[in-house]
Amino acid sequence: xxxxxxxxxxxxxxxxxxxxxxxxxxxxxxxxxxxxxxxxxxxxxxxxxxxxxxxxxxxxxxxxxxxxxxxxxxxxxxxxxxxxxxxxxxxxxxxxxxxxxxxxxxxxxxxxxxxxxxxxxxxxxxxxxxxxxxxxxxxxxxxxxxxxxxxxxxxxxxxxxxxxxxxxxxxxxxxxxxxxxxxxxxxxxxxxxxxxxxxxxxxxxxxxxxxxxxxxxxxxxxxxxxxxxxxxxxxxxxxxxx
Ligand SMILES: [Zn+2]
Numbered sequence: 001x002x003x004x005x006x007x008x009x010x011x012x013x014x015x016x017x018x019x020x021x022x023x024x025x026x027x028x029x030x031x032x033x034x035x036x037x038x039x040x041x042x043x044x045x046x047x048x049x050x051x052x053x054x055x056x057x058x059x060x061x062x063x064x065x066x067x068x069x070x071x072x073x074x075x076x077x078x079x080x081x082x083x084x085x086x087x088x089x090x091x092x093x094x095x096x097x098x099x100x101x102x103x104x105x106x107x108x109x110x111x112x113x114x115x116x117x118x119x120x121x122x123x124x125x126x127x128x129x130x131x132x133x134x135x136x137x138x139x140x141x142x143x144x145x146x147x148x149x150x151x152x153x154x155x156x157x158x159x160x161x162x163x164x165x166x167x168x169x170x171x172x173x174x175x176x177x178x179x180x181x182x183x184x185x186x187x188x189x190x191x192x193x194x195x196x197x198x199x200x201x202x203x204x205x206x207x208x209x210x211x212x213x214x215x216x217x218x219x220x221x222x223x224x225x226x227x228x229x230x231x232x233x234x235x236x237x238x239x240x241x242x
Pocket of ligand 1: 156
C-alpha cells in the first residue's frame with residue numbers, strides 16, 4: 001500500500017490464519033540515497049517480504065539499508081537473511097543495538113510472556129542476531145526521502161526509535177503506537193516494558209505534525225492522524241483527577 005510518494009506499507013501475514021493479523025513493514029524508496037526497509041518480520045519470513053518488495057517494484061538486492069525500530073522478535077526476525085541477500089547496512093539506536101547483534105540477550109519475551117505464548121520459544125530458537133552497522137541518535141536527520149528524523153521513543157523497549165519523514169509527514173511509529181482499523185491506540189501494555197516511559201514517548205510524538213501514522217501492529221492511520229495522536233497523548237499523560 002502506497003502511503004506517500006515513494007513510501008509503501010508492506011503488510012506481511014503474521015501467521016497462517018487470517019486472525020493472526022499482519023505485521024506492517026515500511027519501505028522508503030529513494031533513487032538517490034538508496035532504498036530503506038523499516039523492520040523485517042518474524043524469522044523465516046524473508047520470502048514473503050521479498051514478494052511484497054517485488055509488488056512495490058524492487059528486489060531484496062535493491063535494499064540499501066534496514067532500520068530496526070527495536071529488538072523484538074517480530075521486527076528483527078528475517079533481518080539476518082535479508083542482509084545476507086542484499087548486503088544492506090543495518091541501523092538501530094545505540095541502546096538497542098546490543099540486543100540485536102547478540103551482545104545481550106533480547107529483553108523479550110519475558111518468562112511471563114512465554115508462559116502466555118509458548119509458541120514464541122520455537123521462534124526464539126530460530127532467531128539469528130544481526131550486526132548493526134550504524135548507531136542512531138535521537139534527533140538525527142537521515143538523508144532519506146528528503147529528510148527522515150529519528151525520534152527516540154523508549155518504553156516499549158529501552159532503545160525504541162520511531163521515524164518521521166518530514167516531507168510527506170509520515171510517522172513510522174514501530175510499536176510506540178498501535179492501531180485498529182484506522183483508530184490510533186497507545187502501546188500494548190502486556191508487551192511494553194515501561195509504560196510510564198512509553199507514555200512520555202507518545203507525548204514526544206504528539207509534538208510532530210503528522211498526516212499519516214504507520215503502526216507496525218494495526219497499520220495505517222490517516223484520518224485525523226494529528227488529532228488522534230494529540231488525544232492519545234492527553235489521555236496517556238495522566239489525568240490529575242485520576
Ligand atoms: Zn515490539
